[in-house]
Amino acid sequence: MGSTTQRWAVPFVGLSFLAASATVSTAGTLVSGPGGHQYELVTGNNVSWDQAAAAAKAKGGFLATVGDAAEQSFVEKLLSDDAAASGAYWFGLHESSTEGDYRHLSGAKPSYTHWLASQPDNFGGNESSATILWDNPGDSSFSRRGFWNDLPPSKGYPQVASVYPDLVPKGYLVEYRGTGSSSSFNNGDGDNQLAVGNGGNGGTGGNGGTGGDGGNGSGNPSSVPLPLASTAFPIGALFAAAAARRMRRRRS
Numbered sequence: 001m002g003s004t005t006q007r008w009a010v011p012f013v014g015l016s017f018l019a020a021s022a023t024v025s026t027a028g029t030l031v032s033g034p035g036g037h038q039y040e041l042v043t044g045n046n047v048s049w050d051q052a053a054a055a056a057k058a059k060g061g062f063l064a065t066v067g068d069a070a071e072q073s074f075v076e077k078l079l080s081d082d083a084a085a086s087g088a089y090w091f092g093l094h095e096s097s098t099e100g101d102y103r104h105l106s107g108a109k110p111s112y113t114h115w116l117a118s119q120p121d122n123f124g125g126n127e128s129s130a131t132i133l134w135d136n137p138g139d140s141s142f143s144r145r146g147f148w149n150d151l152p153p154s155k156g157y158p159q160v161a162s163v164y165p166d167l168v169p170k171g172y173l174v175e176y177r178g179t180g181s182s183s184s185f186n187n188g189d190g191d192n193q194l195a196v197g198n199g200g201n202g203g204t205g206g207n208g209g210t211g212g213d214g215g216n217g218s219g220n221p222s223s224v225p226l227p228l229a230s231t232a233f234p235i236g237a238l239f240a241a242a243a244a245r246r247m248r249r250r251r252s
Contacts (some may be wrong), residue, residue, distance in 0.1 A: 016198045024054065025171075028082045035185025036178055039064055041082045041089070043171035049153040050130035052090045053105075063092035064175035065104045067189035068112045075173060078145045079134050086136045087157055087170025089148065092189075093130035095120075095150070102130060102150075106190025113148065120150035129153040132173070134167040141166050142149035 024248050025044035031037045042055070056063045079089065092105040099122065102108060118209050120127065127150040135145045141164050149166075151157075157167040177194055186192040 005093050026234065028078075028175075030176075030179060031078055031081075033078075033175075034067075034071045034187060035191070036180075036182030037177040037185065038178060040174040040176070041074070041078055041084060041117050041171060042174060043085065044179040045168075045170060046155060047090070047169055048155070049090050049151075049169075056172065056174045059174060061174045061176040062105055062194045063090060064173035065092040065106070065189040065191060066112070066114070067110075067187035067191070069114075071187060072112075072114050072146070073131065077162070079132070079146075079174070083220065084134050085170050086139050086165035088131035088136055088151055088166055088169065089170060090129065090131055090172035091133055092175070094153075095128040098238075106193045108188065108190035109113050111188045114146070116144055116147035119148065122150065124152070126152045131156075131166075134170075139165055150181055170229075185190075 025042050025047070028041040028043070030038045030040050038061075040059075040061070041204045042052075044240060047055075053063050063067055064075065066075060075091070093102050093110065094105070095101060096103050100120065101109075102113075102120065117162050120130070122128075129151055133141070133144045133147050133149050149207065151167065151169070156169050157164070161168045175191065177185075177191055184192050
């Protein structure tokens with residue numbers, strides 16, 4: 001009996017650790033912004049652009065898009081008011097299948113941009129997703145605060161976090177189009193095509209996946225976990241159940 005228990009303890013403990021270390025997201029307060037849309041900052045380390053886009057869609061919204069200078073200022077204030085940690089925050093701008101051709105989730109070509117100087121540069125040949133660089137006072141990269149940068153759609157560059165903390169993904173921005181008069185608001189980023197009815201079609205992403213869809217059709221927020229967090233615990237439960245059945249058979 002003792003040896004059987006030990007053989008099953010290793011995978012069970014390993015899965016328990018996986019569940020505990022799975023990405024945990026924390027949503028901030030919903031805030032009304034341009035055109036009557038609502039916005040939400042969701043924080044969570046190790047979130048990829050694709051995970052963020054899927055989670056935003058499942059919540060009834062979409063990765064926030066920035067159509068003009070007023071919306072850019074609003075997003076920066078949202079990050080500041082929520083005391084966002086220094087890091088990179090995904091938003092709804094992604095490279096199409098053509099190198100250097102960035103598009104909003106609606107497929108619209110941006111008429112307003114706020115790229116950091118010399119960006120996007122596709123460093124390493126695999127940067128295809130846009131982030132908002134966010135730095136706090138005391139960071140050596142504070143002068144980059146609020147500007148846009150392209151990153152690989154996964155984990156960024158954690159190896160340089162001590163010098164450039166804004167190159168490590170720390171969360172994402174969600175936008176909800178809502179209903180009524182706010183649903184027709186469009187400041188150039190095509191938001192009026194997203195997250196109401198059958199949702200928008202985010203276009204094709206380049207070098208790292210497809211662009212996110214517009215939403216689940218409601219246009220209103222709902223609460224859902226990130227994919228990894230929602231799957232880790234059921235997998236652990238299956239292994240635990242199998243272990244219990246094996247031990248019962250050995251007793252009999």
